[in-house]
Amino acid sequence: MRSAHRVDQVRAAEVRLLAALPDGALMARAASGLATAIIDFLGGARGRRIVLLVGSGDNGGDALFAGALLARRGAGVTAVLLSPDAHPAGLAALHRAGGTSCPAADFSARGTVDLVVDGIVGIGGRPGLRPDAVALLAELEGVPVVAVDVPSGVGVDSGELAGAHVTADLTVTFGTHKPCHLIDPAAAHCGVVTLVDIGLDLPTADVGALGTTDVSRLLPVPSHHSHKYTRGVVGLRTGGGYPGAGLLSTAGASSGLAGMVRYVGPDGLTDQVRAAHPEVVAGGGRVNAWVVGCGSGDEAGRELDEALADGVPVVVDADALVHVRPGMPRLILTPHAGELARMLDVERDEIESRPLHWVREAAAHFDAVVLLKGRRTLIARPGSSSAPGPHVWVNTTGTPWLATAGAGDVLAGLIGSIVASGDQVGLGLHDAAALGAWLHGAAATLASGGGPITAGDVAAAIGDAVRRVVTG
Ligand SMILES: NC(=O)C1=CN([C@@H]2O[C@H](COP(=O)(O)OP(=O)(O)OC[C@H]3O[C@@H](n4cnc5c(N)ncnc54)[C@H](OP(=O)(O)O)[C@@H]3O)[C@@H](O)[C@H]2O)[C@@H](O)CC1
Numbered sequence: 001m002r003s004a005h006r007v008d009q010v011r012a013a014e015v016r017l018l019a020a021l022p023d024g025a026l027m028a029r030a031a032s033g034l035a036t037a038i039i040d041f042l043g044g045a046r047g048r049r050i051v052l053l054v055g056s057g058d059n060g061g062d063a064l065f066a067g068a069l070l071a072r073r074g075a076g077v078t079a080v081l082l083s084p085d086a087h088p089a090g091l092a093a094l095h096r097a098g099g100t101s102c103p104a105a106d107f108s109a110r111g112t113v114d115l116v117v118d119g120i121v122g123i124g125g126r127p128g129l130r131p132d133a134v135a136l137l138a139e140l141e142g143v144p145v146v147a148v149d150v151p152s153g154v155g156v157d158s159g160e161l162a163g164a165h166v167t168a169d170l171t172v173t174f175g176t177h178k179p180c181h182l183i184d185p186a187a188a189h190c191g192v193v194t195l196v197d198i199g200l201d202l203p204t205a206d207v208g209a210l211g212t213t214d215v216s217r218l219l220p221v222p223s224h225h226s227h228k229y230t231r232g233v234v235g236l237r238t239g240g241g242y243p244g245a246g247l248l249s250t251a252g253a254s255s256g257l258a259g260m261v262r263y264v265g266p267d268g269l270t271d272q273v274r275a276a277h278p279e280v281v282a283g284g285g286r287v288n289a290w291v292v293g294c295g296s297g298d299e300a301g302r303e304l305d306e307a308l309a310d311g312v313p314v315v316v317d318a319d320a321l322v323h324v325r326p327g328m329p330r331l332i333l334t335p336h337a338g339e340l341a342r343m344l345d346v347e348r349d350e351i352e353s354r355p356l357h358w359v360r361e362a363a364a365h366f367d368a369v370v371l372l373k374g375r376r377t378l379i380a381r382p383g384s385s386s387a388p389g390p391h392v393w394v395n396t397t398g399t400p401w402l403a404t405a406g407a408g409d410v411l412a413g414l415i416g417s418i419v420a421s422g423d424q425v426g427l428g429l430h431d432a433a434a435l436g437a438w439l440h441g442a443a444a445t446l447a448s449g450g451g452p453i454t455a456g457d458v459a460a461a462i463g464d465a466v467r468r469v470v471t472g
């Protein structure tokens with residue numbers, strides 16, 4: 001699992017560690033990890049021309065000490081100082097190693113620059129950049145950027161953007177990830193993120209991203225004693241308005257994770273579902289979870305009421321989302337930004353620029369698991385939940401090719417099948433939804449292989465994605 005800690009949590013851990021270490025040892029660890037990552041990135045240091053952008057705080061200090069290490073390895077290093085108070089010991093180390101420095105006002109990027117190291121601000125920074133930093137970045141446009149800890153100017157805890165900020169090719173962070181490394185829109189400006197362990201002892205994080213090991217631990221797999229009912233039955237009430245969505249949600253649910261799939265819908269569509277998925281049982285009956293809303297049109301409200309009457313968890317997608325009211329129990333809501341905007345009566349842009357804030361708001365308001373779809377899908381647990389573990393999962397699998405019509409229907413069906421199969425083994429709805437998003441993204445990446453895919457291709461690749469997790 002990748003954990004993302006807030007700045008106050010990092011600060012508290014830093015204080016404890018600083019008290020136990022000699023002066024400067026922590027920054028030396030950070031700078032050494034940073035220099036190593038830069039050498040990896042450049043393929044060496046000798047003969048490279050590196051410009052450090054150095055602010056007034058310890059973030060600039062990290063850049064200066066790393067610059068000193070790089071200068072000793074033969075790089076030409078220039079520190080551009082955005083403040084007269086740049087870290088004195090770091091600056092002295094750079095000069096001793098043969099590096100040079102100049103105030104920002106005197107800098108001109110004559111000749112080729114191989115790399116910019118962004119040490120303007122780190123976790124002590126306010127969002128946005130000052131005009132001198134903006135001007136320097138404009139002068140160095142096109143040069144690869146390695147950000148120290150975070151791309152300067154982004155909202156570290158929120159993952160939001162407010163004004164100018166750095167866009168990095170590589171971000172080297174220390175001790176733990178921060179929310180901005182995982183959550184969009186900021187995450188999209190971090191480039192590749194590398195974590196340097198500096199020995200911080202941290203509490204459970206609020207935000208986390210599942211890795212393959214977590215998925216393998218959480219995924220319900222059948223035992224020798226399983227039969228189809230103990231493996232869970234998922235039911236779908238979908239496709240009443242748009243038949244394709246009924247077929248695709250059934251394809252997602254039929255990935256083999258649940259023991260049985262039931263489909264309830266219009267007669268004509270039921271025939272098509274049976275033709276496409278002969279194993280699906282038509283008509284109602286006992287289920288462990290329902291999926292409603294995908295392509296349901298005007299039938300969505302009725303479908304949701306019927307599903308709720310069974311008292312089992314319900315995955316609520318698309319057309320059914322507008323019928324959700326606070327107090328409905330055991331729901332997983334799966335909106336995209338436009339749907340969540342309608343549910344909360346705010347603008348879509350507002351959701352897209354503050355997804356972490358709004359997914360939490362929605363989970364608290366509806367007291368439900370809310371899965372907000374996007375490049376980095378966020379999954380928040382219900383406001384009243386006190387389960388251990390992160391409050392928000394961020395999904396990091398997938399490919400932009402997954403942004404294709406019907407992919408959301410496949411996801412809703414898949415999550416329903418995971419909820420049903422997890423019912424017997426105590427898998428929580430929050431983790432089930434995160435597993436679904438992870439497998440959906442992994443299946444899309446497998447199916448795509450770098451090229452275009454349809455929603456049906458994603459559904460067809462789910463089994464392969466599961467197989468790779470289970471067999472390691
Ligand atoms: N924590 C850890 O475990 C470790 C932390 N380490 C490192 O320390 C870093 C944190 O250092 P930090 O606390 O000195 O803050 P940092 O971000 O360098 O600068 C803040 C100063 O910048 C200014 N400023 C603010 N906003 C601004 C803006 N938008 N644009 C321009 N300037 C702005 C403001 O000063 P002002 O100019 O306003 O007087 C403020 O005081 C951390 O990210 C990591 O790299 C590692 O060395 C070891 C382990």
Ligand SMILES: Nc1ncnc2c1ncn2[C@@H]1O[C@H](COP(=O)(O)OP(=O)(O)O)[C@@H](O)[C@H]1O
Pocket residue numbers: 336373374375376377398399400401402403404405406407408409410411440
């Ligand atoms: N840029 C992107 N990169 C990766 N995945 C994306 C991107 N944009 C959207 N997705 C994913 O594609 C799927 C689209 O679902 P949705 O918007 O519900 O489509 P539909 O309603 O047509 O089924 C979601 O799983 C979402 O997370």
Ligand SMILES: [K+]
Pocket residue numbers: 059118119120121122147148149150151152
């Ligand atoms: K930075």
